[in-house]
Amino acid sequence: MEQRFTYQQLFNFTERIFLAIGCTAHDATIAAESLLSADLRGVDSHGVARLSGYVRLWEAKRVNANPTLKIIHETPSTAVVDGDAGLGLVVAPFAMQVAIDKAKNVGTGWVSVQHSNHFGIAGKHAMMALPHDMIGIAMTNASALVAPTFAKQKMLGTNPIAVAIPAGKQAPFVADFATTTAANGKLEILQRKNKPVPQGWVQNKDGAASNNAHALKEGGALLPLGGNREGSSHKGYMLGSIVDIFSGVLSGANFGPWVPPFPAYIPMPENMPGQGIGHFFGAMRIDAFRTADAFKKDMDQWIAAFKNATPIDVNEPVIIPGEPEVIFENDRMINGIPLLPAVVTDLQQLGENLGVIF
Amino acid sequence: MEQRFTYQQLFNFTERIFLAIGCTAHDATIAAESLLSADLRGVDSHGVARLSGYVRLWEAKRVNANPTLKIIHETPSTAVVDGDAGLGLVVAPFAMQVAIDKAKNVGTGWVSVQHSNHFGIAGKHAMMALPHDMIGIAMTNASALVAPTFAKQKMLGTNPIAVAIPAGKQAPFVADFATTTAANGKLEILQRKNKPVPQGWVQNKDGAASNNAHALKEGGALLPLGGNREGSSHKGYMLGSIVDIFSGVLSGANFGPWVPPFPAYIPMPENMPGQGIGHFFGAMRIDAFRTADAFKKDMDQWIAAFKNATPIDVNEPVIIPGEPEVIFENDRMINGIPLLPAVVTDLQQLGENLGVIF
Numbered sequence: 001m002e003q004r005f006t007y008q009q010l011f012n013f014t015e016r017i018f019l020a021i022g023c024t025a026h027d028a029t030i031a032a033e034s035l036l037s038a039d040l041r042g043v044d045s046h047g048v049a050r051l052s053g054y055v056r057l058w059e060a061k062r063v064n065a066n067p068t069l070k071i072i073h074e075t076p077s078t079a080v081v082d083g084d085a086g087l088g089l090v091v092a093p094f095a096m097q098v099a100i101d102k103a104k105n106v107g108t109g110w111v112s113v114q115h116s117n118h119f120g121i122a123g124k125h126a127m128m129a130l131p132h133d134m135i136g137i138a139m140t141n142a143s144a145l146v147a148p149t150f151a152k153q154k155m156l157g158t159n160p161i162a163v164a165i166p167a168g169k170q171a172p173f174v175a176d177f178a179t180t181t182a183a184n185g186k187l188e189i190l191q192r193k194n195k196p197v198p199q200g201w202v203q204n205k206d207g208a209a210s211n212n213a214h215a216l217k218e219g220g221a222l223l224p225l226g227g228n229r230e231g232s233s234h235k236g237y238m239l240g241s242i243v244d245i246f247s248g249v250l251s252g253a254n255f256g257p258w259v260p261p262f263p264a265y266i267p268m269p270e271n272m273p274g275q276g277i278g279h280f281f282g283a284m285r286i287d288a289f290r291t292a293d294a295f296k297k298d299m300d301q302w303i304a305a306f307k308n309a310t311p312i313d314v315n316e317p318v319i320i321p322g323e324p325e326v327i328f329e330n331d332r333m334i335n336g337i338p339l340l341p342a343v344v345t346d347l348q349q350l351g352e353n354l355g356v357i358f
Numbered sequence: 359m360e361q362r363f364t365y366q367q368l369f370n371f372t373e374r375i376f377l378a379i380g381c382t383a384h385d386a387t388i389a390a391e392s393l394l395s396a397d398l399r400g401v402d403s404h405g406v407a408r409l410s411g412y413v414r415l416w417e418a419k420r421v422n423a424n425p426t427l428k429i430i431h432e433t434p435s436t437a438v439v440d441g442d443a444g445l446g447l448v449v450a451p452f453a454m455q456v457a458i459d460k461a462k463n464v465g466t467g468w469v470s471v472q473h474s475n476h477f478g479i480a481g482k483h484a485m486m487a488l489p490h491d492m493i494g495i496a497m498t499n500a501s502a503l504v505a506p507t508f509a510k511q512k513m514l515g516t517n518p519i520a521v522a523i524p525a526g527k528q529a530p531f532v533a534d535f536a537t538t539t540a541a542n543g544k545l546e547i548l549q550r551k552n553k554p555v556p557q558g559w560v561q562n563k564d565g566a567a568s569n570n571a572h573a574l575k576e577g578g579a580l581l582p583l584g585g586n587r588e589g590s591s592h593k594g595y596m597l598g599s600i601v602d603i604f605s606g607v608l609s610g611a612n613f614g615p616w617v618p619p620f621p622a623y624i625p626m627p628e629n630m631p632g633q634g635i636g637h638f639f640g641a642m643r644i645d646a647f648r649t650a651d652a653f654k655k656d657m658d659q660w661i662a663a664f665k666n667a668t669p670i671d672v673n674e675p676v677i678i679p680g681e682p683e684v685i686f687e688n689d690r691m692i693n694g695i696p697l698l699p700a701v702v703t704d705l706q707q708l709g710e711n712l713g714v715i716f
Contacts, residue, residue, distance in 0.1 A: 106464050108468050155667050163600050175600060231589060232540060235537075250644075251648070284436070295608065299607055302607055306506060
């Protein structure tokens with residue numbers, strides 16, 4: 001049975017956990033906002049369910065709770081940010097703000113980040129651009145779980161891309177997706193239920209297509225978007241690679257098979273060529289191209305046209321990216337955020353360890 | 359039987375055809391270079407085989423052979439270019455050069471284009487950035503052939519994305535792909551052979567999955583990358599939408615179902631909200647992030663690692679994006695470009711009509 005908790009309760013608890021590990025008040029608030037945005041938007045795999053995972057990274061000294069974030073290289077439209085091994089949940093909003101500030105000055109801003117850690121959901125950071133009438137872009141590399149087309153070996157993370165685009169009367173367009181067929185979180189759900197996974201999600205340790213939800217844990221790999229060669233998995237592989245290069249190679253972070261893992265019990269890769277995990281952020285001022293009013297009017301027309309596209313089944317209309325997340329957010333702000341019993345137990349335990357009441 | 363022609367012969371013919379319809383010498387050269395780059399790189403569907411299609415657009419007064427290209431809005435890092443109904447083959451290199459010039463000044467340049475036409479292969483334009491030690495990005499919208507997830511209706515073009523990234527000793531990384539499972543050109547090959555198409559490429563007019571290569575012509579639609587809901591076709595739909603919005607909505611071009619068709623015999627959409635077809639280009643100076651030398655050294659390591667990733671089949675190693683195209687180009691520069699008899703006949707006829715000897 002799921003139990004529901006108010007946003008405020010989970011937020012306060014999360015904030016106090018981050019304070020307990022040594023974050024400043026400012027950083028604890030930002031980290032809690034980043035993390036909880038996943039729960040609000042219905043991405044349960046990336047929210048408070050991962051809080052203890054972040055704490056274990058801190059315990060393993062892989063996360064610096066009190067980092068000095070700084071720009072180590074810049075031009076009018078670009079910057080490289082050194083995350084100083086901080087929580088990605090804090091580093092990402094800092095770097096996205098740099099991108100926004102540059103866009104204010106010269107039209108666009110592009111920031112590649114080195115020496116960071118996992119940043120929660122990409123969409124949250126991309127959406128920081130929206131109140132400024134800017135398009136926001138966020139991506140990150142992650143530890144290797146994905147085999148490129150033709151490979152057995154895991155070389156790429158699920159490397160998500162988020163793009164947030166303002167509209168007028170309509171809700172903004174917010175795409176946020178892993179460049180794999182299925183995010184690891186969806187696979188874990190089927191693992192827990194012991195159900196087979198659809199074709200194109202995973203391959204086994206020999207590289208053969210598999211329906212086994214445990215294939216990844218048994219030495220197999222997640223598959224790039226497209227699933228197999230006939231389904232054009234090379235396109236998903238290219239997308240994941242672009243995210244990896246923009247986030248990792250452009251910043252001087254680690255890349256490919258050398259990106260540090262999220263679970264603290266997994267050893268760090270050997271011979272790492274860079275610093276920590278890499279992210280990439282962009283902000284484009286709408287009025288650097290045309291007036292925000294004209295753009296938003298057209299976006300409203302775009303959204304209305306796609307919503308009203310003739311559906312295959314009248315009960316399943318076309319979905320605008322970001323629309324389901326708004327429904328989740330509205331519901332969960334009112335009715336609370338549902339947590340599985342295992343997550344509640346984990347949070348209670350975490351609170352006890354750090355002297356924070358859940 | 360295919361017949362091979364030298365690059366120079368096809369280039370000279372193409373250039374003279376563009377001169378014959380009224381292009382300036384400068385534009386005819388650039389248009390021929392853009393078009394022929396597809397034949398060289400092995401994308402036979404987008405090269406000289408389409409030359410008569412471009413001429414028919416000119417005959418239908420949908421293409422202006424002598425356009426005045428201009429920047430209609432700009433900031434230090436952005437511009438909107440008005441293509442004046444010119445050939446996309448000419449408009450695209452102009453706009454990409456604007457992006458490159460802006461990147462020289464402020465680190466990056468981003469150009470959205472309105473009132474253009476089809477621009478050939480996206481990769482060619484993105485690759486203009488490479489000699490400048492920049493990352494190049496090119497995308498375009500196109501007339502609607504693709505149904506979003508859950509829709510019967512065709513709302514998006516095949517909307518390709520190209521990203522070209524410099525390396526050191528290795529060949530550059532060049533990704534260039536339609537955001538559908540399969541490009542229309544691949545479908546047409548199976549149509550001509552009367553062969554079934556793999557699952558996830560097309561749906562029929564009722565929106566049901568289909569293996570019929572003629573499904574698109576019979577009122578069906580191409581499918582977004584991912585192929586179906588379980589395969590995460592909503593991600594391909596999101597990608598195609600982002601390309602459409604960056605190219606069409608951000609520039610004031612047409613978007614979604616209103617993008618003008620390539621075949622001149624298809625009527626123009628009604629109530630078009632913008633001007634012509636839209637493109638989007640980006641250029642990012644590597645040394646706006648870190649030294650080009652350090653970046654290229656890491657890119658060489660990235661490429662070597664992926665090439666050497668453990669393959670499923672030792673005879674099929676992992677492919678680096680852009681690698682097959684280099685092999686095509688090397689072969690075709692030496693041994694000529696193969697054309698199907700139907701294409702040769704079409705070019706001969708075109709030459710006769712315009713007084714140009716093939």
